[in-house]
Amino acid sequence: MSTTVTAAVAPGTGQPLTIQQLQLDDLRPDEVRVHMVATGICHTDAIVRDGIYPTPLPAVLGHEGAGIVEAVGSAIITVAPGDHVVLSAAYCGHCKNCRAGLVAYCENLMAEDFGGRRRDGSTSLSSETGPISSHFFGQSAFATRANVVETSIIKVDPTVPLAALAPLGCGLQTGAGAVFNELRPEAGTSLVVFGVGAVGSAAIMAARVAGCTTVIGVDLHDSRLHLAEQIGATHTINPATTDVVAEIAKITRGEGVNYALDTTAVPTVLRQAAAALSIRGTLALVGAAKPGTDVSFEIGSSLVKGWTFKTIIQGSAVPQVFIPRLVKLWQQGRFPFDKLIQTYALDDINTAFADSESGKIIKPVIVF
Template identity: 75%
Template sequence: MTTTVTAAVARSTGEPLTIESLQLDELRPNEVRVRIVASGVCHTDAIVRDGIYPTPLPAVLGHEGAGVVEGIGSDITTVEVGDHVVLSAAYCGKCVQCRSGRVAYCENLFAEDFGGARHDGSTSLSDGNGAISSHFFGQSAFSTYANVVETSVIKVDKKAPLETIAPLGCGLQTGAGAILNDLRPAPGTSIAVFGTGAVGSAAIMAAQIAGCTTIVAVDLHDSRLELAETIGATHTINGRTADVVAELDKITGGKGLDFALDTTAVPAVLQQAAASLGIGGTVALVGAAAPGTDVTFEIGASLVKGWTFKTIIQGSSVPQQFIPRLVLLWEQGRFPFDKLIKNYELDDINTAFADSENGSTIKPVVVF
């Protein structure tokens, strides 16, 4: 038996999403029916809409969903009807990386999260003309209801408001996890975060949690830098008007940074981050660039630094473990990501995308 849902559909590359009535099919044994209460809007949704990543269109995107469980498949053991859940990236659970606890680096990541269909090739969504790509990040949360794979489902405290915690599923998890799960800076160390959108802002908050004592926010928008100061940044630099490398040299007293995190994926910015490292420093990239993007680094004078470059996906987290921890940190006031959020109705989803792109909203959340 199918269910009629209202969803935002990406019909063609680079075009605005359209609000449509679609048919949602029956649950499969490994799926959870979720009534979506809210879904964050993320940069990854935009780059898929724009054809940079290969999900077949038309598709229902959305991968920061939160909602209430309304049905479970016969194989489901981790949640029950009535549970409140946050939705995150899917993973196969069977490959070497997943079995090693590195689910963010699942060997089947593109098939699980960007394939637009179940393993058997079917989609859960359709209209009168045929199939619509579904299961984006295992969920396709820009819809009033979704059939979600079990690995995407994280049970959360019912006291936490779903419209607030929805964006923990991707961007905020990525920024916070890059710090707390992967880089793990020691108390008293220095870090610069390049780009203070949702991912960068989460990283700044996490750096404060970790005990970093020099936390530098670098951005092109003064309004974002002002907000960064309220959530943990000790210094700010406007990259449009200042010499970023020179300013970071001053801030660190000539020692250079212990850590740098680039959320922009702009090659020139990543070069600045690497050039600002001290001896033994680490620069990490979490921003998504188009496949084939190259960056060049100076390898002469910097050889003696012994510095490290690494990439991080999804905060190197196990969502079922990490997201409940972030909820607890938020409830204690130590991870105040709610300061980043602005709510939008589903009909205004294209405005949410535009506001995210122009920097006027750090984390848009569509509330159903």
């Protein structure tokens, strides 16, 4: 028997989300019914709404859900009704990368997270006018309830407020994981983060946990730079008023930074990040760009630096392992991501998107 849910629907490319009553179908054997408590809004939701990534619209987006398990399918063994869960990206679990523990690089990532359908082609959500794309990142969490695939489910400590944990599913996992799992900076090293929104802020907090002694935040919004200083940045730079590469050289006494993380995916910013690297430095990109975006790097004099460029998805994390670790760091006060959050009601979801895009707030979270 289907269940009526309230959801924010992306009706068409570039259009505001609309609040609708939808029908959620019966739970499948490999799914978990989650009563949503809160859902973070991420840049990926915006670029799918705007047609940059290929999820069919109309769709229920949302991929940073947090809630309580109401029911489980017959094949589910990892959670039970009443468990508190955070939701993250889906992965197939069967390809060679998943079998190797590289679930962020699942060979079927686009189908699992952006396809808008179950593997059999069905959708769990429908309206009076027809099917609505569902299972966005295995969840479609901009709804009061969702049928969620098991690979998206992470069981968490029930004593921790779920509204605080929602952003861990994507943005914060991406920033922190890029530092902990990929860059792996040694204690006493330097790291710069370009763009200190939610992803960049998570990277700054992770850099301090890892023992970096020079942590630089770069952003066009002074309010974000001020917060970056509160959560771990030792230096901040506003590129609107300062030559970023020259200032980084000054901060590092001419050596350049050991590690640079770009969350913007803006080609000119990436070139600045590369120019700011030290010998044997590493530049990593986590920002999502429109397919076909190109960037050029100087490869003449920079050749002797022996530097590295890499791209990172989802912080190269296994969510079921990594997110509980972030929760423990938060409980110890070492990863204070709650300082980034501003909550909104579901009816105000378009305002939340706009506030995030303008830089007014860092991490909007819808609380149901």
